[in-house]
Amino acid sequence: MPEWKAEDRFGTPAWAYSGPYGAPGAIGLQFGRDQANWSMASIKRAAAAIAAILVREGVDYAQSKAVFKAARERAGLRASPERRGGVDRLTVEEELRFLDQAYAQDGRTGLMLQTLLETGARASELVQFRIEDISLAERVVTIRHGKGDKRREVPIRRDLAQLLQLHIGARRAGPLFASRQQGSGPTPHVLTRQRVGQVVRGVANAAGITKRVYPHLLRHTVATRLLALGMDITDLQRFLGHESITTTRLYAETTTATLQRSFDRITDPAAHALIAGIRQQRGDDAALIAADLLARRRAERVSTAGA
Numbered sequence: 001m002p003e004w005k006a007e008d009r010f011g012t013p014a015w016a017y018s019g020p021y022g023a024p025g026a027i028g029l030q031f032g033r034d035q036a037n038w039s040m041a042s043i044k045r046a047a048a049a050i051a052a053i054l055v056r057e058g059v060d061y062a063q064s065k066a067v068f069k070a071a072r073e074r075a076g077l078r079a080s081p082e083r084r085g086g087v088d089r090l091t092v093e094e095e096l097r098f099l100d101q102a103y104a105q106d107g108r109t110g111l112m113l114q115t116l117l118e119t120g121a122r123a124s125e126l127v128q129f130r131i132e133d134i135s136l137a138e139r140v141v142t143i144r145h146g147k148g149d150k151r152r153e154v155p156i157r158r159d160l161a162q163l164l165q166l167h168i169g170a171r172r173a174g175p176l177f178a179s180r181q182q183g184s185g186p187t188p189h190v191l192t193r194q195r196v197g198q199v200v201r202g203v204a205n206a207a208g209i210t211k212r213v214y215p216h217l218l219r220h221t222v223a224t225r226l227l228a229l230g231m232d233i234t235d236l237q238r239f240l241g242h243e244s245i246t247t248t249r250l251y252a253e254t255t256t257a258t259l260q261r262s263f264d265r266i267t268d269p270a271a272h273a274l275i276a277g278i279r280q281q282r283g284d285d286a287a288l289i290a291a292d293l294l295a296r297r298r299a300e301r302v303s304t305a306g307a
Contacts, residue, residue: 089221094209101207109199111163112177115141116196116215119154120222120240122147123215127191129176131168136161146241154239157284223251 053059059067072078090098099117103110116126125143133142139161141154156164168176179191196215204213219240226236237248279287 088211088217089224090209090213090217094207094211095221097207098204098209098213102203105203105206108167108177109203111167112196113200113203113218114160115156115164115177116200117218117222118156118160119143120219120226121154122219123193123196126177126196126215127193131171131173131176134164134168134176136165136168143241148243150241150243152238152241159283220251223248227251 054064054067095117099110099114102113112126115121115129116123119126119141121129121141121143125146128143128145129141133144134140135142139156139158141156143152143154146152164176175190177191179195193215200213200215200218223236223240226239227233231239233248233251234245236251237245240248242248275287275291278290
C-alpha cells in the first residue's frame with residue numbers, strides 16, 4: 001500500500017494517486033480530470049461574467065485594477081502570507097565562478113549572461129533585446145516590452161557598455177544576441193527563453209554550483225546586490241520593473257547583505273568611507289580589490305598578533 005499523503009510535493013491531491021509508488025490509478029486519475037475540467041469551466045464562466053460587466057460599465061484597464069481590488073476585499077479574499085525565508089541568490093563567490101565559466105565557454109555566452117545578470121532582466125526580456133535598444137553613450141538599455149507590456153530604461157555600468165560596444169561592432173540593427181541556430185519560426189536566429197534557461201543551467205553546472213540556478217535567480221542576485229550597495233528601494237522597483245513595491249520589499253526584508261552594510265557602516269566608518277571613495281573614483285572592481293586588500297591586511301595583523 002502506498003503511503004497516504006494529503007498532497008504531493010507538486011500540490012497534487014492524494015486522490016489522484018492510487019497505484020504503487022505514487023503511480024496514478026484509473027479511478028483517481030479520472031476524478032482528477034473531472035475536477036480540473038470543473039475548475040476550468042468555472043473559471044471561464046466567471047471570467048465571461050466579469051468581462052461582460054467591465055464592458056457594460058465602460059471600465060478601462062487602469063480602473064479594472066481598483067475594481068478587482070475592491071471586489072476581493074468585499075469577498076473577503078486575502079493573499080497568502082509572504083514568504084520570509086529569504087530570496088535565494090548567488091553569493092559573490094558563486095557569481096564570480098558563474099561568469100568566469102561563462103566567459104571560458106566563449107565570449108558571446110559570457111557577455112550574454114553578464115548582461116542578463118547586470119540588467120536584472122527577465123529571460124523573456126533578454127531575448128527581445130535589440131541593438132536599437134542600447135544607448136552606449138547614455139549607458140542605458142531600453143526594455144520595450146517588459147512584464148505587462150511595460151517599458152522601462154535600465155542603466156548599465158561603463159565596463160558592460162564597453163563590452164557591448166565590442167560585441168555590436170558596426171551593426172546598427174537586429175537582435176543583440178542572435179541564436180546560432182536557424183530555428184523554425186517566422187523570425188530566424190532569435191533566442192528563446194527556454195534556450196537562455198538551458199545556457200544558464202549548463203554554465204552553473206560546469207562552474208560546480210550545486211544550488212539550482214535559473215535565469216530569475218540572476219535577477220534576485222542583482223537585486224540583493226544593489227540593495228547592499230545602497231540603492232533606494234523605490235529606485236530598485238523601477239530598475240526591476242515591479243508594479244508593486246511590495247514585491248520589491250521582499251529583497252529588502254530578506255537580504256542579509258543590507259544588514260551587513262548597515263553593520264559595517266556603524267562598526268567601521270573609516271573603512272567604509274575609504275571603500276566608498278574608491279568606488280566613486282575608480283569603480284566597483286577597484287573597490288572590491290581595495291576591500292579585499294584591507295581584509296588581508298587585517299588578517300595579517302591578526303596572524304602577527306597571535307604569533
